[in-house]
Structure formats: structure tokens, C-alpha cells
Amino acid sequence: MPGLHSHQEAHARHVEVNSAPRKSPLSRLAIGVAVVAVVAWAVWRAGGFGGAPPRGELAILAEVPPFELVNQSGDAFGSKQLAGSVWIANFIFTRCPTVCPELSRRMADLRDRLRDNPGVRLVSFSVDPEYDSPEVLAKYAAEYAADANRWSFLTGSWESMREAVETGLLTSTGTDGGEIDVNSVLHGTRFVLVDSRLRIRDYCDVSEPDAFEGLIADARQLSAILPPTR
Numbered sequence: 001m002p003g004l005h006s007h008q009e010a011h012a013r014h015v016e017v018n019s020a021p022r023k024s025p026l027s028r029l030a031i032g033v034a035v036v037a038v039v040a041w042a043v044w045r046a047g048g049f050g051g052a053p054p055r056g057e058l059a060i061l062a063e064v065p066p067f068e069l070v071n072q073s074g075d076a077f078g079s080k081q082l083a084g085s086v087w088i089a090n091f092i093f094t095r096c097p098t099v100c101p102e103l104s105r106r107m108a109d110l111r112d113r114l115r116d117n118p119g120v121r122l123v124s125f126s127v128d129p130e131y132d133s134p135e136v137l138a139k140y141a142a143e144y145a146a147d148a149n150r151w152s153f154l155t156g157s158w159e160s161m162r163e164a165v166e167t168g169l170l171t172s173t174g175t176d177g178g179e180i181d182v183n184s185v186l187h188g189t190r191f192v193l194v195d196s197r198l199r200i201r202d203y204c205d206v207s208e209p210d211a212f213e214g215l216i217a218d219a220r221q222l223s224a225i226l227p228p229t230r
Helices: 002-019 025-045 100-113 134-143 158-168 209-225
Strands: 068-070 076-078 086-092 120-126 151-154 191-194 199-204
Touching: 068 158, 076 151, 086 100, 086 209, 100 120, 100 209, 120 158, 120 209, 134 151, 191 209, 199 209
Parallel strands: 086 120, 120 151
Antiparallel strands: 068 076, 086 191, 191 199
16 A cells, blocks of 8 residues: 555654664764864964974985184184084175175074074175175174174185185085175075084075075974084
8 A cells, every 4th residue: 555655664764764873972072072183283284373393304415524714703713613503504795785685684583583592503604705804794793783602704715715605515605706796796595504513404595484484493403403512
């Protein structure tokens, strides 16, 4: 009979629905917690919650050979004084009318951001050492409130500077020495991260915000995990 058949189907559907296993409140709570945990982890990996995601181990790109130059105070300064510290190098000259002021401002930003990391030092190499005497560099350093104990500006003979920058840090000085055309020097603009064992660990384009933040994170990481060598 059609009516009886319809009633039987309805009864069967009712039994099927009510026979399905029900999730307990505890099971639903566990699933909710798991979902929240996954979302939170994803946000953290993306740099959320005000922190940077964990970074992988940095490669060792090269070793910096010994060098000795002169700082803005007129004192000998080089690899001997830097061994045992993590340091970040950049390349400027005081007569530079183009990128150097911005590069020095970014170095000053690093100084401020890494103030609580005394194991990290900053080093600015002049690619115009014949003009940039210690006195000239000291005046330039004062414009950026540079503390000579943390931020060194280096000069010296052209030969020793070129050896330190091009052979040691693998960065172009943009000139062959002598009198230079200040409007045409195309020196390296990437910052160089060096660990406490005088090994180059990264080159950074600080005009890129993400790269700049990564440089800070890497400097802190190296400062924390690498013991001083002296």
C-alpha cells in the first residue's frame, strides 16, 4: 500500500538519523582547540602577534681575512678588535650625494634597534679613504650620534681599504683609487653580516623592509648562539 510504504520510509529515515553516533561535548571542545592552535601557529609563522617567524640557520658564505684600518678616533682598528663580536658592515663616503646618507640612516636605525644587543657592532667602511680622514669621519659620525664603542667608521690607505672591502668582504668599492668623481662612484650598497668568528653570513638589501627586519633577527640570533672567541 502506498501510504504504508511512505510511513515505513519515514520511520527508517528516523531510525537512521537517530542511530548515527553523536559527538560528545568533550570531542567538540578538542576539535575546537585543535583548530585554534593551527590558526595561531599559522599566524605566528607569518610573523603575527608582534614577533618574527623563526629563521633557518644561515650559511657560511666566506671567511674575512685579517685586516687593519683606522677608526674615526685615529686608532688602529680591524679584524682583531672585531673578533668575538657579531658585526654589520656597510660602505659609504662622506662626500657621497646620493645613497650614502640613506645608508647611514639605516645603520643608525640598526643602532637603535640593536641597542639591547651589545654583542653586535656596526662598521662603516669609507670607499673614499684618501679624503675621509679620521677627523672627517669623526665629524660625519657625530651627525648620526654614533658611539665609537659600538659604531666604527674606518679609513686608511687606499690599498688597505680595497683589500679589506673587495678581497675581505667581497664588495665593490666602485673606484680604482686616487681622485674620484663623487657623482659617479657605484660602490656596494648591501650590508654585510659577519659572525663572531669573522665569517660572512649574509648580504642584505636594507631598502627592502622584510630584508631589514631579517637582518636584525639574524644579528640577534648570531649574537645569542655563537660564543665569543676571546
